[in-house]
Amino acid sequence: xxxxxxxxxxxxxxxxxxxxxxxxxxxxxxxxxxxxxxxxxxxxxxxxxxxxxxxxxxxxxxxxxxxxxxxxxxxxxxxxxxxxxxxxxxxxxxxxxxxxxxxxxxxxxxxxxxxxxxxxxxxxxxxxxxxxxxxxxxxxxxxxxxxxxxxxxxxxxxxxxxxxxxxxxxxxxxxxxxxxxxxxxxxxxxxxxxxxxxxxxxxxxxxxxxxxxxxxxxxxxxxxxxxxxxxxxxxxxxxxxxxxxxxxxxxxxxxxxxxxxxxxxxxxxxxxxxxxxxxxxxxxxxxxxxxxxxxxxxxxxxxxxxxxxxxxxxxxxxxxxxxxxxxxxxxxxxxxxxxxxxxxxxxxxxxxxxxxxxxxxxxxxxxxxxxxxxxxxxxxxxxxxxxxxxxxxx
Ligand SMILES: Cc1ncc(C[n+]2csc(CCOP(=O)(O)OP(=O)(O)O)c2C)c(N)n1
Ligand SMILES: [Mg+2]
Numbered sequence: 001x002x003x004x005x006x007x008x009x010x011x012x013x014x015x016x017x018x019x020x021x022x023x024x025x026x027x028x029x030x031x032x033x034x035x036x037x038x039x040x041x042x043x044x045x046x047x048x049x050x051x052x053x054x055x056x057x058x059x060x061x062x063x064x065x066x067x068x069x070x071x072x073x074x075x076x077x078x079x080x081x082x083x084x085x086x087x088x089x090x091x092x093x094x095x096x097x098x099x100x101x102x103x104x105x106x107x108x109x110x111x112x113x114x115x116x117x118x119x120x121x122x123x124x125x126x127x128x129x130x131x132x133x134x135x136x137x138x139x140x141x142x143x144x145x146x147x148x149x150x151x152x153x154x155x156x157x158x159x160x161x162x163x164x165x166x167x168x169x170x171x172x173x174x175x176x177x178x179x180x181x182x183x184x185x186x187x188x189x190x191x192x193x194x195x196x197x198x199x200x201x202x203x204x205x206x207x208x209x210x211x212x213x214x215x216x217x218x219x220x221x222x223x224x225x226x227x228x229x230x231x232x233x234x235x236x237x238x239x240x241x242x243x244x245x246x247x248x249x250x251x252x253x254x255x256x257x258x259x260x261x262x263x264x265x266x267x268x269x270x271x272x273x274x275x276x277x278x279x280x281x282x283x284x285x286x287x288x289x290x291x292x293x294x295x296x297x298x299x300x301x302x303x304x305x306x307x308x309x310x311x312x313x314x315x316x317x318x319x320x321x322x323x324x325x326x327x328x329x330x331x332x333x334x335x336x337x338x339x340x341x342x343x344x345x346x347x348x349x350x351x352x353x354x355x356x357x358x359x360x361x362x363x364x365x366x367x368x369x370x371x372x373x374x375x376x377x378x379x380x381x382x383x384x385x386x387x388x389x390x391x392x393x394x
Contacts, residue, residue: 092303201267
């Protein structure tokens with residue numbers, strides 16, 4: 001078994017039929033409280049709870065996701081990545097989402113979901129290619145059934161519906177999993193995706209990671225709704241609100257939503273209540289708009305500590321397993337550091353070459369300007385003198 005071994009389904013996990021999730025839960029569904037103790041009645045009676053060995057695999061994946069995220073954050077500070085939006089604090093959403101996917105399912109990640117890419121098996125050096133400053137996403141979306149990470153907010157929503165609907169029409173049992181942030185739920189594309197998914201009963205699972213912020217905008221300034229899962233109601237979708245720092249509950253909710261979608265039951269909107277522990281990206285200073293006491297509050301609800309406490313209490317985790325995981329994570333990060341120490345070979349011309357089949361005159365002029373700045377082919381070694389200086393910035 002490896003840290004990335006998420007695909008195996010839990011041996012011995014009780015199987016229950018999928019039920020129709022209700023849109024009316026005001027409390028997030030949860031299995032574990034913040035101290036890692038089981039909550040009586042926190043999940044629906046038919047919820048599928050993973051067996052301890054599968055939960056331990058989930059714990060390893062959480063630890064791996066955090067190690068990867070920490071290493072990527074370090075790489076940006078060393079100038080090896082141009083930017084990195086961290087998922088620290090949101091690892092349970094990343095792990096549960098990937099765990100729910102079958103090999104043929106599509107995943108549509110946002111810029112914050114790099115951990116989901118590596119959990120799916122994409123090598124780190126490929127997954128982080130875009131954030132290294134390349135013009136392409138670094139991996140083959142078809143091979144990994146994973147679309148490029150989406151930066152324009154919510155535009156991946158209609159794409160997810162298209163993929164789901166295409167699978168449905170072709171009689172292929174794939175489901176499309178679409179990540180959104182809380183801020184993205186204010187975008188028109190989010191609403192169009194929810195509406196069309198419901199109308200066509202497309203096999204799509206929308207996972208909204210409500211991490212409380214859209215850059216510096218807190219949720220209460222983003223929406224007047226009390227919970228994002230309620231947005232499902234107007235479209236005739238089931239909406240479920242779940243504790244996004246509780247891997248056990250997330251797994252149960254996602255499993256039901258995937259079963260439903262795969263068996264012709266249509267889409268589900270899941271709101272996972274979580275918290276963005278780091279700033280929006282390395283280019284943001286979160287101390288300017290939020291209190292450290294708030295961050296401290298969420299630290300006490302950390303998804304990794306919570307599951308560790310539970311697994312330790314049931315005898316599934318001990319110091320020797322922790323040490324083994326530490327070692328595996330350290331080895332993975334060491335390999336990442338070595339790979340990123342090598343400078344990638346990029347030619348600036350590539351940036352202009354694949355935008356249109358036929359390069360436009362503007363792009364030709366911009367390419368000439370960059371060449372001139374580089375002092376390379378076609379340039380005169382000067383950043384000036386092309387007469388088009390303003391154009392590349394538009
Ligand atoms: C259509 C569009 N508008 C604005 C932006 C600028 N922008 C980038 S990230 C972001 C905040 C998004 O917040 P949220 O959806 O909650 O995701 P999170 O970053 O918290 O994961 C904004 C406004 C964008 N990328 N795309
Ligand atoms: Mg957010």
